[in-house]
Amino acid sequence: MEENRAIYEALVKFNEKEVKRLVNKVKEEGGPLEDVMNQLQDALIEIGNRFEREECFVPDLIYSGVIMKEAVAILDPMSSYKSGASKGKVVLGTVYGDVHDIGKDLVAMLLANSGFEVIDLGTNVEPAKFVSAIKESGAKVVGLSCLLTISFKAIADTVKAIKEAGIRKSVSIMAGGAPVTELVVEKTGCDYYGKDAVSGVKFALSVYEK
Amino acid sequence: MAEDMDKLYSERLKRYITANRNEKPDRVPIRPFAAEFTSKYAGFTSQEVTHDFEKAFEAVRKCAKDFSWDATVVNMIYVWSGLVDHFGQKYYKIPGIELDPNVGFQYFEPADEEGAFMKEDEYDELIDSPTEFLTNVWMPRISNNIVAPGQPNTYRNNMAWLKGGLSLMAYGGAIGGANEKLKSECGTVSCISGPIKAPFDILADKLRGFRQVSLDVYRQPDKVQKACEALMPYLYMNAKVASDPSKQVPVSVWLHRGTMFSKDMYERFFWPTLKEIIIKLWKEDGIQTIWYAEGNWDKWLKYTAQLPEKSIIYHSDKGDIFEVHKQVGEKFAISGGIPNDLLAFGTPQEVREYCKKVIQTVGKDGGYLMDASAIIQSDAKIENMRAMTEATLEYGIY
CATH class of the missing domain: 3.20.20.210 (TIM Barrel)
Structure with missing residues (x-):
C-alpha cells in the first residue's frame, strides 16, 4: 500500500524529479496507469486542501500543476490530460476591458485537473461572447475573472447580458480576482464569490453535484 | 504664486509631513492615489490621458482643487503611450489601441517560458551584470524596435533609442512642471518621489x-x-x-x-x-x-x-x-483602508460612516492619511469621493 502511494507522496512534497522517475518506472514496467492518475489527482486535491488551510500557496498550485502536466505527458505523450468522464463544463474568461490572466489560468488549470471541461475564452471578453459560449456549450457554470476595480462594470454588464439572453436560470455565475468582494458579487448580480482558485473549483463541483 | 495659495500649500505640506512622521497634524490629510477616477471626473477618456500627459496632469489638478486634496500623485496614469511607442515596449496594453478607450493601460505579462523576457537559464548573466543584461538582452526582448547587440542594426533601432531617450526627457521634464502647477494652482503637494x-x-x-x-x-x-x-x-x-x-x-x-x-x-x-x-x-x-x-x-x-x-x-x-x-x-x-467596493457601490452616507470610523480609530492619535484601499479608478462614484473629503474635513480635525 505504501509503495502504491509513492507518486502521491512525491507530488505533495513537490519533488518533481521523483514524480517523473516513478511515473517513468510504472510506464516501463507496464504498471496500472489508472492508479498513477489517481495518485496524481489525489495529490492535487490534497494540495488544494492545504491551500485552503494556508499551508500551501499560489506558486505551489502552479508548480504542482506543471508537475502533473509533465507526468501525464510521460504516460500519454499524444494527448493532454485525460480524466475519464467529464465532471461538467465551465465557461471561463477575464471580463471586458481587463487583460490579466494569471488568476483565470490558475482556475482553468485546477478545474481541468479536477475533471472539468473548461471553455477558456481568454481575456478582455465581451459579454456577448460569454453568452454564446454558455449557449453553445450548455455549461452550468461560468467564471468571471478580473484584476482591476474598473472591471466591476464589465462583470455587471456580463451578468445583464446573460439575463437578457434568457439563460440566467440555467447558469451559475461566479466572480473572482483581487478586487472582487462579497459586496461586488451582490451588487453585480453574480451567485458566488470565488475568494481564491480552489474555492472556485469547489463551487463548480457543488453546482454539478446538485 | 498667489499669496493665499502659497499659504495653503505650506499648511498642507506641513500636515502631510507631520502625518507621515506618525505625529499629530492639525487635521487628517487627504492623500488619494487616484488614477482613472481623475480622467472620468475631468471628462477625458482613458485614451486621451494616456496619449497626452498634459491632459492627465490637468485632470489631477481639477480633482485636487474640487476635492480639496492635500497631497496626491501628479499622474497616477503614469504610462505615456508616446514613450511606449518610441521604445516599442510590448508589455503595455494601451487604451484606444489594444484596449477600450475607457479603461486604463495595463501591464501584460508573458504566460510561459517561450514568451518570458528573461529565460530560465539566464540567471547567471543577470547576476553578473544587471545593467548589461537589461540593456543587451532584456531591452531587445521587450521592444518591437530594438535589436540585440551583434544583430544587424536597423533604422528603427537607432530611432527607438533616440526617440525613447528624448521622450523620457520630455516626460520627466513635464512632471517637474506639473508638480509646480499642482502647487501653484491647487496648493496641493505632489506626494511621492522615487x-x-x-x-x-x-x-x-x-x-x-x-x-x-x-x-x-x-x-x-x-x-x-x-x-x-x-x-x-x-x-x-x-x-x-x-x-x-x-x-x-x-x-x-x-x-x-x-x-x-x-x-x-x-x-x-x-x-x-x-x-x-x-x-x-x-x-x-x-x-x-x-x-x-x-x-x-x-x-x-x-x-x-x-x-x-x-x-x-x-x-x-x-x-x-x-x-x-x-x-x-x-x-x-x-494610510488607506477605505474599501474600493464601498466607493463603487456604497452610498455617500456609508462612505462617511466608514471614513469616520477609520479616522476615529486608526487616526485617533494622528499618523493617518485618508485614502482608498487600492488605487482609485473610474468605478468610484463622484459623490462617494466627495463624501470621503467631507468626512475628513468634518471628523479629521485634531
Missing part, C-alpha cells in the same frame, strides 16, 4: 513572469536569491536618485507578489533585500518610504514591524486596517 519595486517583484513581474518564477523558487532557489541580491543596489539607487532633495516627500515601494508566497519563501526571497533598501534609505539618507501593501499583507506584519520607527508609511489595501493599526501603528503612519 517609485520602486522590491527586487523580487522586478524579477517576478518584469523579468521572469510570475508563473515562471513560481517554478524557479523550487527548481533554482539559490539563483533566485542571488538575483534579488544583485538587483537590490540598483533599486536602492533608483529610489535615492529620484527622491525629494529636501527629504520631505517620501519615496514609494509598490509591493506586489510577496503575499502569494510561503513564510519560508518570503523570508528568503522577498524580505531581506527589501528590508535592506528601506533601512538604507532611512538610516543613511533620511528618506521615508510609502509601503504600498497591495492585497492583504497582514500575515507579514511582524516582519514589517522590524523596520525602524517612522521609516515607512504603511498603506493598507485589502488588509484589516484596524489590525494594521494595532500591530504597527505605534511605529509607522498608516
